[in-house]
Amino acid sequence: MNETKAEMILKIRDLKLFFDGDYGTTQILNGISFDVKKGETLGIVGESGCGKSMTAMCIMRLLKSPPARIEGSIEFCGKDLLLFSKKEMQNVRGNEISMIFQDPMTSLNPVFTVGNQLEEVFMLHQGMSRQEARKQTVEALRMVNIPMPEKRVKDYPHQMSGGMRQRVMIAMALACQPKLLIADEPTTALDVTIQAQVLDLMRNLRDELGTSILFITHDLGVVSEMCERAIVFYCGEIMEEGPVSELFSNPKHPYTEGLLSALPRIGQRKDKLYVIPGMVPPAGQFPTGCVFVERCKYAKERCHAEKPDMVRLDEKHTVKCFRYQD
Ligand SMILES: Nc1ncnc2c1ncn2[C@@H]1O[C@H](COP(=O)(O)OP(=O)(O)OP(=O)(O)O)[C@@H](O)[C@H]1O
Ligand SMILES: [Mg+2]
Structure with missing residues (x-):
């Protein structure tokens, strides 16, 4: 299949996120644009605080507005989610887009058994009877490799290990067969x-299911294992986007380069581990020019004053840096 013609599941354009507070407005995301194709796993990487989770929260429309204000468009299967009513959005969340969070305890209810919680999903989203749902729940747990699922359905979340809870979460996220x-x-x-x-x-x-996945992580090793393509976030902007193989072998943005140099390698002494100098500035204090300017070894005057454009290096690889512009 020609990749450029592959069906688009998600198409985000110029996404901006602001929080309006008593002391003024803080911009969290600034002009995020990317696509997720059918069946692909797209990685989002970047250091803590760069806006990865907030992007997910915008897609799921889980941010309370106000204070959150979202601009741009988030097209899912051809329709802009930002124009959806609360009710339409609830429908999308339960049936077409699922999310798995870092900590499964925040999404599992501690007072119900995992079996009960999964059954609810099947009944609510696939219209099953209690009896059908019960059967399906055991199957779903078996699918995510929970041993003795007939017994474990009666467990409360705290009776399971962290890994098991995360697998229950995956079973739950997939129960509605999301796109x-x-x-x-x-x-x-x-x-x-x-x-x-x-x-x-x-x-x-x-x-097996052909689900498209948006995989958020700060772990580049995990990205290389899971994703064909990845985008590199920094301070609420995209710095680079491309096939993972290319990002790893031939990174173009100084930030991507830095992230890779900071990866520990076998045989390397710990005290020699590279760290990108400086820190991620807090939201609201991002530089006005290139957001990476303060930590960049190639920074020139222009980088302080102006924002670089996204430059297309080839069909699949783009980078936001003056070194490739003009
Ligand atoms: N309600 C809020 N009001 C103001 N700023 C917020 C709010 N929620 C999050 N932020 C800020 O938004 C920025 C992006 O946060 P986000 O959670 O998306 O980061 P992240 O990339 O997911 O980081 P991590 O890897 O630590 O999960 C951070 O600077 C954070 O402090
Ligand atoms: Mg996060």
Whole structure:
């Protein structure tokens, strides 16, 4: 299939997010544009505080407005979610877009068994009877590799390990057979062995069900395992976008370069680990020119004064840096 003609599930254009507070307005996102194609896993990477989760919250329309103010467009299967009513949005959230959060305890209800909670999803979103839903729940738990699912349906969330809870969350997110799954740091809280199992599971489910995934993480290793394409976020803007293989072997943005140099490698001594100098500025204090200017070893006067445009290097690779402009 010609990739450029692949069906678009999500098309975000010039997304801006502001929080209006008593002490003025803080801009969190500034002109985010990207696409997710059918069946693909797109990675969003970047350091803490760069706006990854807020982008997901905009798509899900889970931010309270006011104080949150969103501009731009978020087209999902051809319709702008920003124009949807609360009720239409509820329908989308339950049936077409699911989200997995970093901490499963925030999404699982501690006073109901995991079985009960999954049954509810099947009854509500697939119109099943209680009996059908009960059967389907055991199947769903089996699908995410929960051992002895007939027994575990009676567990309360706190009776399960972190990895198991995260797998229940995945089962729940997939129960409505969404077109798009947003996974926000789904494995960050898990140890590496369990993380590998959960990632494996997500890959299998994606291949089996053809779900498109927006995979948010600050872990470049996870991105290289999960995603074909990725976008690099910094201070509420996209710095670079391209195929993962290319971003890793041939990063163009100084920030992407920095992120990669900061990756620990086997055989490397800990005290030699590179860190990008400086820190992510807090929201509301982003530089007016290039947002990376204060940490960039290539920064020139122009970078302080003006914002670079997104430059297209080839069909799939774009970068926002003056070094490639003009
Ligand atoms: N209600 C709010 N009012 C003002 N600023 C907010 C609010 N919620 C979040 N922010 C700010 O928005 C920015 C982006 O936050 P976001 O949670 O999207 O970061 P992130 O990239 O997901 O980071 P992490 O990797 O730590 O999860 C941060 O600077 C954060 O402080
Ligand atoms: Mg986050």
